[in-house]
Amino acid sequence: MFGLQAEACFDAAHFLAGHSGACRNLHGHRWRIVAELRGGELAAGGSGRDMLVDFAGLKQQLRALAAEFDHKLIYEAGTLRPATLAALREEDFALAELPFRPTAERLAQYFYHRLQADGLMVARVTVYETPENCAAYWEAE
């Protein structure tokens, strides 16, 4: 098997509705997405010959994913009152609504499935919300 790893970062705010601690408050992170790919076959020809995946393309896919969330407020659908959402939109703040609680675990799972849907042989996605704390998602083989 061959494996490779690439990463991309973005800055975004979030909060965890219903959390009993400080995470219930609006706060920001420099999120770091680390994607690990795995496969048994290298490309037989072309510019990617003897590569599992061309880093250039992988980095581009990761950057595009990170850009979707960069400098936005990530929030779970249904956790902000309509009046709050309207006020944020009136201020022209960038918002990213997700159908799940935006924990590092769920974001890792979400990014895993997005990269898989892009056709990548993704083995694991790790999401750091601080330099010390991360969560990972992978699927049992």
Ligand SMILES: [Zn+2]
């Ligand atoms: Zn947080």
